[in-house]
Amino acid sequence: MPPSHPSDSLASLRDLIAQHWGFRELRPLQERAIRAVLERRDSLVVMPTGGGKSLCFQAPALSRTEEVTVVVSPLIALMKDQVDSLHGVGVPAVHIDSSLSDDQRRDATQQLRARKAPLVFVSPERLMMSGFQSFLQELGVKTFAIDEAHCISHWGHDFRPEYRQLAQLRKLFPQASFHAYTATATEQVRQDIVEQLGLREPEILIGNFDRPNLTYRVLPRQRLVEQVQEVLKRHLGEAGIIYCIRKKDVDQLAATLQEYGHNALPYHADLPAEVRKRTHDDFRAERCNLVVATVAFGMGINRPDIRYVLHTGMTPSVEHYQQETGRAGRDGLEAECVLFYSGADVVTRRNMTLRDRDEGKLDPELVPGILTRLEKMAAYARGSSCRHKMLVEHFGQTYESATCKACDVCLAEVDFESESRTIAQKILSCVARVGQRFGVGHVVAVVRGQDTDRIRQLRHDQLSTYGLLKECAEKQVRDWTYQLVEQGALTQTDDEYPVLKLNDASWEVLRNQRDVRLLKVVKKAARRAREEIDSMEGVDEGLMEVVRSWRRSRAEARGVPPFTIFHDSTLRELCRVRPSSLEALRLITGIGDTRLHDFGAELVALLRSHCSAKGLSMDVPVKNALPRIAPPAKLSATAEASFPLFRRGISIEEVKQKLDRATSTVMEYLCAFIRDERPQSIEPWVSPEVQARVLSAARQVGALRLKPIFVALGEQVSYDTIRIVLAHAQMTGELEGSPG
Secondary structure, X not given: OOOOOHHHHHHHHHHHHHHHOOOOOOOHHXXXXXXXXXXXXXXXXXXXXXXXXXXHHHHHHHOOOOOOEEEEOOOHHHHHHHHHHHHHOOOOOEEOOXXXXXXXXXXXXXXXXXXXXXXXXXXXXXXXXXXXXHHHHHHOOOEEEEXXXXXXXXXXXXXXXXXXXXXXXXXXXOOOEEEEEEOXXXXXXXXXXXXXXXXXXXXXXXXXXXXXOEEEEEEEOOOHHHHHHHHHHHOOOOEEEEEOOOHHHHHHHHHHHHHOOOOEEEEOOOOOHHHHHHHHHHHHOOOOOEEEEOOOOOOOOXXXXXXXXXXXXXXOOHHHHHHHHOOOOOOOOOEEEEEEEOHHHHHHHHHHHHHHHHOOOOOHHHHHHHHHHHHHHHHHHOOOOXXXXXXXXXXXXXXXXXXXXXEOOOOOOEEEOOOHHHHHHHHHHHHHHXXXXXXXXXXXXXXXXXXXXXXXXXXXXXXXXXXXOOOOOHHHHHHHHHHHHHOOOOEEOOOOOOOXXXXXXXXXXXXXXOOOOOEEEOOOOOOOOOOOEOOOOOOOHHHHHHHHHHHHHHHHHHOOOHHHOOOHHHHHHHHHHOOOOHHHHHOOOOOOHHHHHHHHHHHHHHHHHHHHHHOOOOOOOHHHOOOEOOOOOOOOHHHHHHHHHHHOOOOHHHHHHHHOOOHHHHHHHHHHHHHHHOOOOOOOOOOHHHHHHHHHHHHHHOOOOHHHHHHHOOOOOOHHHHHHHHHHHHHHOOOOOOOO
16 A cells, blocks of 8 residues: 555655665655655656666665565666665565576565565566566566666667567556656657656656766877777776777777786677676676777676776767766766767768668668767767767756866867868868769878879879878878768768768858868866865775775675675775774765674774774764865876885785785886886896896887787787886887887
């Protein structure tokens, strides 16, 4: 029966939330969403990643021990993560899916029958099985929560046909309330969700789509590996995902980054299932911090401490981009999202869509929506206004701030070519002079004045437009050309060998009747420099590493991801406040009764021991815990913590153990130490004999890449050792051009 006084029920539920999750306040939207569940009103909740959607259906289920709430989720990994997290806070829950053995499935159903688990997570496919539906009817299910609800909409960016079948549940469970949850839904998608699920007078709650803790950047894709390396150097030892469009690009980039010493694991659908599972598990368990992947990697990843997400090519929609970048900074702490973009991405994706339609691989009815979403994503990539503003307004909301100070545009990292119209006119004139019969490559070659056999044979070196942009790099001219295509000032055909043609807008540009603006980069991206609260200020970084190591060991013992023990945001507050008693520990956000019971005593002992040894005060008042941001640092806290150890000549193995970091990560720290402090000798880490061998091989095969040196040394010296020797040689002048 519904509660006679929902407000009373909500008040008691607050106590349960504080007891289990350790949260003493609900966000306004969370409270309204929870109230809708308690009142058994249908609802649609659109709340960005990290906004607390899960609590909206998990907490009410906990207050109804006589009932079972069914949660629909698209991925087994996602279900398992949520169940693990619930167990971590003392909430019983089960998932029923194909990964379970017969005995495990039988145990789960018995728990549900005995009302020992108020929550069951299932896939839409299992929910459509008649036998399972009969089981749920036997249980008398009255509440359904549909997670990732955008999957039900043709207009959504991640449409899944099996989600469409969920509409049948209304007939089978006429008295039940239905609640849809998603992080990404435009107005059109929201309407479609309501219609497809048959929601009855639903409470529609839309959160703020802005993610202020994320810094967005869009950069022209020019020297991809170098550009990726630049970002990785800003995030040494931190977790990140690099997305590629094609599987072969994943393999190539992962292999290249491995050559440069990064512990980068590839992930895509063509890899063996056991390899994918191992990569997924290693990333969740923090045994690996960098995955290079297609979009096949992501939805089941619930790791909150991802500090950067890179895209090496444009996503097919703004919704895709928001969801994929939304995997960064889910703990509410700062993170960076970078898109390396080329105008060719738009043309490639458009042609792929049309080809799939023509070959019968894609429903023609879906094509207009796909192309529309593609154009909107292209507009974002080439946009000249605040990235936060563009994303928020795409989802129908207003962005009030004049500047976010957290994107490349607002940080003044991008600019427009001062001679944009002149450049455009030169390119368009060249297209006209070659008879509108050639593709991008040939037009770029002609306007740059390249001396090739083909150009001479066609006598295009005699054209008036030959060499008009000879001082510009090929990559830059190519990107400008694609920018003109995207802006509609130039047309590229959909033929097997696309050619460039002028259109009405082209002639308007040539006649000075239409303006164009071509983007350029004016300086390297720096760490975000907002005048705001810095989440690391006041945190003792040495203690942070100690408690992270402790968390990892406890997670391994339980066989769960570390974040299910505590989120990074909780660890930072622990290391800022440094509570000296169970009572003080209980006041830390994210620590409820279950975690206090499971970990409180040993955690307090750990904090006391470290603070005593380091002379740190404890029970620091929270009001003093968050001073204003300090000037940004180039290295992570852990990397800087390694420097005193290296100054003492401590071995790599000892540093690895002290910092609880992978060997490859410690090697990166050592290279940074060598670069910044220029030690006279590296003998504590590499013997003189090995140094001599590496330098000899480098002089023979060159020092720009590691693999040739590795091979020249008979594959007997590790990549990490080679990197150290080259880094030192570069600092001392013994070699030039060594990889840093």
